[in-house]
Amino acid sequence: MSKAVVLLSGGLDSATALAVARAEGFECHALSFDYGQRHRVELEAARAVAVALGAAQHVVLEIDLRQFGGSALTSATDVPKGRSMDEIGGGIPITYVPARNTIFLSLALGFAEVLDAFDIFIGANCLDYSGYPDCRPEFLASFERLANLATKAGVEGRGQFRIHAPLLQWRKDEIIGRGLELGVDYGLTWSCYDPTPASLACGECDSCRLRREAFARAGVADPARYATG
Amino acid sequence: MSKAVVLLSGGLDSATALAVARAEGFECHALSFDYGQRHRVELEAARAVAVALGAAQHVVLEIDLRQFGGSALTSATDVPKGRSMDEIGGGIPITYVPARNTIFLSLALGFAEVLDAFDIFIGANCLDYSGYPDCRPEFLASFERLANLATKAGVEGRGQFRIHAPLLQWRKDEIIGRGLELGVDYGLTWSCYDPTPASLACGECDSCRLRREAFARAGVADPARYATG
Numbered sequence A, B: 001m002s003k004a005v006v007l008l009s010g011g012l013d014s015a016t017a018l019a020v021a022r023a024e025g026f027e028c029h030a031l032s033f034d035y036g037q038r039h040r041v042e043l044e045a046a047r048a049v050a051v052a053l054g055a056a057q058h059v060v061l062e063i064d065l066r067q068f069g070g071s072a073l074t075s076a077t078d079v080p081k082g083r084s085m086d087e088i089g090g091g092i093p094i095t096y097v098p099a100r101n102t103i104f105l106s107l108a109l110g111f112a113e114v115l116d117a118f119d120i121f122i123g124a125n126c127l128d129y130s131g132y133p134d135c136r137p138e139f140l141a142s143f144e145r146l147a148n149l150a151t152k153a154g155v156e157g158r159g160q161f162r163i164h165a166p167l168l169q170w171r172k173d174e175i176i177g178r179g180l181e182l183g184v185d186y187g188l189t190w191s192c193y194d195p196t197p198a199s200l201a202c203g204e205c206d207s208c209r210l211r212r213e214a215f216a217r218a219g220v221a222d223p224a225r226y227a228t229g
Helices: A012-023 A040-051 A085-089 A098-114 A137-150 A172-181 A205-217 B012-023 B042-050 B085-089 B100-115 B137-151 B172-181 B206-218
Strands: A001-006 A027-034 A057-062 A118-122 A162-164 B004-005 B028-034 B059-062 B120-122 B162-164
Touching: A001 A012, A001 A098, A012 A027, A012 A040, A012 A118, A012 A162, A012 A172, A027 A040, A027 A098, A085 A205, A098 A118, A098 A137, A098 B100, A098 B137, A137 A162, A137 B100, A137 B137, A172 A205, B004 B012, B004 B100, B012 B028, B012 B042, B012 B100, B012 B120, B012 B162, B012 B172, B028 B042, B028 B085, B042 B059, B085 B206, B100 B120, B100 B137, B137 B162, B172 B206
Parallel strands: A001 A027, A001 A118, A027 A057, A118 A162, B004 B028, B004 B120, B028 B059, B120 B162
Antiparallel strands: none
8 A cells, every 4th residue: 555645634625625535545644734824723633533534543743833933823913804715815825934834844854754654645735725826736736846956866766756636626515526526524634724712613704714615615514613703 | 225035044154144234234134044954053153244244134934844844954864974976966955945035035025025025035056965955046037037036026116126146156265265255254154954953063964065165165264163184
């Protein structure tokens, strides 16, 4: 069984990516990051998802990106609330964490090389989150080229690294549909950027709104517990 | 004054790279990593070098790469000793840390984006360390392309990221010569992979041997304190 590293945030995209990787027959080594995100509760979701979807291993790596600052996700800056789908789709939001996917993929690459794995899964999606530059196909293709130049395994020609982004061109409701077919329990996932003290999702940040819209479009009840409406 | 992020390990190459960046007129933000390396003492050297060479700031970021394993630099595996220059140059050594420069450059990129900097300096050198795939010019060029695709700053066209590797084609003795001209105090730097409990350099690991050879060729006394000879 081939090994794969799967980036797992605990949200619905990465949970679905893990389910796809398993369905494709990979032994999955899940990797999450405790990077100072205000929605650190997502790591509990990641743990539950990794177990439920049969990951062989789950590593949570600490990197305190707050030392750099620069994002509403890692600072005291308020997360935007109540934005429309058009507003969400228009430009790079302040929840953008500088170079996050580059950093996460680089660490996944190091982990993959140690495991002798050549496949890395990421739940990037370029339709809903068009605002994030590091979710675009050209970014992912560029990282794949880099991976093969960067590593001992790549240089020695023992394999070709592949960055898999199976959800890249799927709409959020398609992601949920496919995930349900593959047995993902979305009740275990966490999307909210700004959880309440009682660990309820806020319902109003961009991530909550995208999630709610997706479940509505998919015609499926959203199992998340919201503080509002 | 333009800002630059300078990767600073505490060794002689990165100290020289910092001196070059300063000489080119950059306000330098030094970045080091506490990644579980057995020669953690290099971080003390990095702190002293950052101060001595007038860095505006020095951030030491913790990432415990031991969670992945896979290198003699981050595990209990013995560091090779007493190898000849030919042996050192022949193939990728077990001190290779999987994807290390990809990881370090990615984090430098995130830091740069927060600082609104577009210049990143790395002390990579492809002559002496031909064994490391992530010190080659084609790797660095590939990372530079990636950086401009990966970031909000790159996508918005506010600047072009540049990866500077001024030492890339210099021999080790040229590095020392240039560094001395720029006022680098190599007595502050640390090269050894396997320090003794008394914080003396072992003198026999690949890094010590390259350093000693370099000082000998440069015709300059090596200020490092060695446990042997």
